[in-house]
Amino acid sequence: MLQKRAREIGDIIKNSREVHIVTHIDADGITAGCIAYQTLQKLGKECSIEFVKQLDESVLTRLKDENYELVWFTDLGSNISTGYPEINKVITDHHTCSIESNQRFHLNPHLFNLDGGFEISGAGVTYLVSKTIDKKNMDLSQLAVVGACGDLQDRKYNKLSGLNRNILDDGESVGVVKAKIDIRYFGRETRPVYKLLQYASDPVIPGLSGRESACISFLQEHGIKMKDGDNWRCWVDLSKAERRVVISNIARVFLSKGFGYKTVKRIIGEIYLLEQEEEGTEVHDAKEYATLLNSTARYGKYEVGLRVCMGDRGEWFKKARNLLSGHRANLVEGLQFAKEEGIERREYLQFFHAGSGIRDTVVGIVTNMLLNSEEINGDIPLVGFADKGNGEVKASARATEELVQQGLNLSSAMKKAASVVDGIGGGHSIAAGATIPKGKEEEFLAILEQEIKNQLVSI
Ligand code: C5P
Ligand code: C5P
Ligand code: ZN
Numbered sequence: 293m294l295q296k297r298a299r300e301i302g303d304i305i306k307n308s309r310e311v312h313i314v315t316h317i318d319a320d321g322i323t324a325g326c327i328a329y330q331t332l333q334k335l336g337k338e339c340s341i342e343f344v345k346q347l348d349e350s351v352l353t354r355l356k357d358e359n360y361e362l363v364w365f366t367d368l369g370s371n372i373s374t375g376y377p378e379i380n381k382v383i384t385d386h387h388t389c390s391i392e393s394n395q396r397f398h399l400n401p402h403l404f405n406l407d408g409g410f411e412i413s414g415a416g417v418t419y420l421v422s423k424t425i426d427k428k429n430m431d432l433s434q435l436a437v438v439g440a441c442g443d444l445q446d447r448k449y450n451k452l453s454g455l456n457r458n459i460l461d462d463g464e465s466v467g468v469v470k471a472k473i474d475i476r477y478f479g480r481e482t483r484p485v486y487k488l489l490q491y492a493s494d495p496v497i498p499g500l501s502g503r504e505s506a507c508i509s510f511l512q513e514h515g516i517k518m519k520d521g522d523n524w525r526c527w528v529d530l531s532k533a534e535r536r537v538v539i540s541n542i543a544r545v546f547l548s549k550g551f552g553y554k555t556v557k558r559i560i561g562e563i564y565l566l567e568q569e570e571e572g573t574e575v576h577d578a579k580e581y582a583t584l585l586n587s588t589a590r591y592g593k594y595e596v597g598l599r600v601c602m603g604d605r606g607e608w609f610k611k612a613r614n615l616l617s618g619h620r621a622n623l624v625e626g627l628q629f630a631k632e633e634g635i636e637r638r639e640y641l642q643f644f645h646a647g648s649g650i651r652d653t654v655v656g657i658v659t660n661m662l663l664n665s666e667e668i669n670g671d672i673p674l675v676g677f678a679d680k681g682n683g684e685v686k687a688s689a690r691a692t693e694e695l696v697q698q699g700l701n702l703s704s705a706m707k708k709a710a711s712v713v714d715g716i717g718g719g720h721s722i723a724a725g726a727t728i729p730k731g732k733e734e735e736f737l738a739i740l741e742q743e744i745k746n747q748l749v750s751i
Pocket of ligand 2: 689717724726
């Protein structure tokens, strides 16, 4: 069924002369857009691409006026599949959507009883269409793996699951991706080991995460040399035996603090390597690649992200690496800022308001990191607000897998609460976002809290 839909969309694309791609600004959006772009280029189509933060009235009105022969929406668009008939479109998206949006030009896992929160990403569904157009596009599966990792789709099972696995198989079969079992913490190839521990956030290591000197002493205590000459050693520079020592001692830390097997198990899992990339660069490990991309379009540097995905490893790659250090600093500052502002706890949700202290395009990442930090109890969802600077406020909500298991659906709750205050919202059950008019935060929170309560209590 889903395959058939992918083929139908592929046919619509093949029958068009000129296609305009509209995609999202995060890693999944960039990779999705790039898969679409490369697919069209290989077909010899005329194509253009743009990146948007969200599909709102103003974007849609403009697209309508621009009168494209065909618009290909990737990693967004599911909520407009029944609207805007004037825009001739195809949609490859994975956000929660209603069954009414089931149209022949709309590919979304939720229409086929699959969960777009973890079974396939925006880049993944776009890849499925690309593959039906030409099997030679199977090399693009590597970008779909990066997109899925960017959306944290490996979190639920400590590895990619659902349709993501088929995409991974494609990547392995054509030799562009390789799955490996290793430590799941971010920065295996590019961060000094003590930094990898210091920034470990999923799960947070009690007593180590956030504490540089504690991480250094931990490594010294266990006989791990941190430098090789003048160079900091990264995780991948450690010998197998050294890695084992570190992992077993992290596990010991968790167990001694009363954490169970489930938490300890999350330290290791599948990681994904891009076989054609050089080891030690930011594009070899899929998670690091996704973070590199997140440092570009989220800051308005769309072309940088796109060029890197298209394969540039020269000037554009250098630009991306420069943006990455800014992004990392922003996240550290953002976290600090949110903590200082203070998190207010209500019965069914907790929130912070960053005002203009955190960019609206990264407040979601900060909210996620904060929810996973030691300072916060993840027993109820966390909402982060940030001003957009145009009389609007961005809200990002994040929850835990446990809450989702209990019936929480942030996507529908955020959608409902936003619509009551004349905003728009949506996303996934575990992570959702909204844009609302400034000044409506309190009203929005009250409705959101009620929705969350209904979801958790009615199950
Ligand atoms: O826009 P999009 O679907 O691409 O983004 C997915 C969002 O969901 C990401 O911000 C990601 O961090 C979040 N997510 C999460 N926990 C998960 C899965 C996804 O916070 N387990
Ligand atoms: O922006 P943020 O990272 O908080 O978004 C979390 C999830 O909600 C993402 O998948 C994003 O695409 C989605 N979202 C949405 N509609 C909005 C805002 C966010 O579907 N208005
Ligand atoms: Zn996505």
